[in-house]
Amino acid sequence: MLTVSNITKEFPSGDGIVKAVSNLSFKVENGTFAAIVGKSGSGKSTVLNMLGTLDAPTSGEIKVDDQVINKLSGSKLTKYRRQKIGFIFQNYQLIPNLTAIENVMLPMEFNGLPKKQRLERATELLLMVGLTEEKHRRRPTRLSGGEQQRVAIARALTNHPRLILADEPTGNLDSKTGKVIIDLLRDLARSQDVTVIAVTHDTAIAKLADVQFTLKDGELEK
């Protein structure tokens, strides 16, 4: 379970300090697909970065399955991120000179998995997210936006994470493909028993989530 307790994030800005997130608290059960919605500048990406250990809160605590993750640092943090968290980005962020399957195999390589197992798992995941085998050896530039996002989702799942964080996962997709991707994430949350947190400004997409949090000026809107 993901537990967020009174987290605050402040950034220095000129002579003063800007509070991007203020006293935020919420809980998400395992196997749940949650959406964080809010307008631009509401602090939703900052929350996602803190949940993904890419940024640390100024105060407060984030726990995943009873482990406080915002106190991790150095190699422990890298290892935690590699093994427990999967990231999905708005622009997919695939490595352009690697094929789809090589992109999916990358986090497993960082985790020290043998090549044969990497290959098997990557093939399995790509098929699971709906990318046909003929496209596994294609580079990202030869895949559509929806296909690239499927590869990114497969990459996020490789090391059996407890938490998948998606930043505007449908931002660059048409509404039809966007819905397909959201359905996929929701199904994955249930089938893999993994917590999926998606940040979006699209309320229609957010409505498809199991749980929805709305942020306004860094605070949770009831």
Next chain:
Amino acid sequence: MEVVIRGVRNVFRNATRSLAVVLILTVVICFSLVMLISLRAVNNKVDSVQSSIGTTITISPAGSRGTEGGGEPITTDDIAKIKATPHVSSVITSLADRAVTGTDTNLVSAIDPGTLGQRFNRNRSGSTNSNAPAAPPATLKLPITVTGTSDPSNIQVQGISTVTLTSGKWFDGASSANDAVIGTTLATKNTLVVGSTFTLHDATFTVVGIEDAGNQFANNGVIIPITTLQNITTQAGQVTSVYAVADNLSNLSDVQTALTSSLGTKVDITSQIDQANQALQPLQNIQSISLYSLIGALVAGTVIILLTMVMIVRERRKEVGVLKAIGASNFLISTQFMVESFTMSIIGAVAGTIAGVFLSTPVLNALLNNASASTASTAAGPGGFGGAARGFASRFGGQAASAFNIKSIQANVGWNILGYGLLIALAIALIGTLFPTLLITRVRPADVIRGE
């Protein structure tokens, strides 16, 4: 292993840029190797020339040479000054004399005067016409050279330093005994063997050895202890040549300067150091050019790789952020970039080494010709009196250069050159990637992703 493969593959992500970098590195490594090969070849030649010139300084009365010319003999005081000079390890003294058959000795010269002897001795026979050969006296016999020495094992007879004892033994140079070593032709002419006796300046000498100095003129001489010669010719304490030996080649120049300062102009002081220095000047120019060019090429190569890698890291900053976000460590990402840098450097090293091997000899020859021509033109200077004088100096320099054969330098290209090429490439890649690696560690995924 995958990280290495990814690093190598990344080289080809921007083939045009990588090709340009590899070409520049090829030129840099080729240039570095050529300069390194030239520097080593020149260093070897300089060492060879310096070790061949010896550490002996010859001091003789100004205006005299052996038994020719004039001037005043070197005195005991002068010899004391020479011995007291810093870095002089030993001093050998020598006195030259000529013995005339019938007057000074009962020995008969083994050399027939011939036409040259008649001409060289015309003034002695009273001729006043310097152009016409004088009529030789019917009894003209060339004088016999007598050399008194304090160290017969290091004897020089008529400038020849290699004197071999063919029979008998050397005498004690510090003694005042009437012992003599005579040349082979003189011994044959006078039917002398070890144990025979002869007279010289009214004293009876015993032949203790027979030597061969390599030519008939030098072998027509007598060598005796210097004190004995000083006594029988009433020249106590006087010498005509002193050989001062410096303790080290590097001190030779200082010793020569100190002797010139203490003995003044009444003596001529010579060694091969001046001649060697003159001959080596073009090589020393090449040494400087090679060294600075080598350093310049290495710095240029490092800066090129550094700037290229900084550009690549900045270009792929977002990718670095994503790799960190999905669990790659700083070490892993840095290794990938290092492999990319090393791959370009190694391709450049292979091409640069091949080019360097082929270009080293022509470049070294060009440097030698250029340096020699530049030295000669500087020495030749303007015309007129100065020009004539410098022209003479230049010719003399040319003789010095040819005496040491400085243009005969081989650019030795061995397998070790391949090793040096690789080392240069690795050093360039390593140093050039250190700063970009630091940039990688400073990339924060949150900043990069937020910056989308």
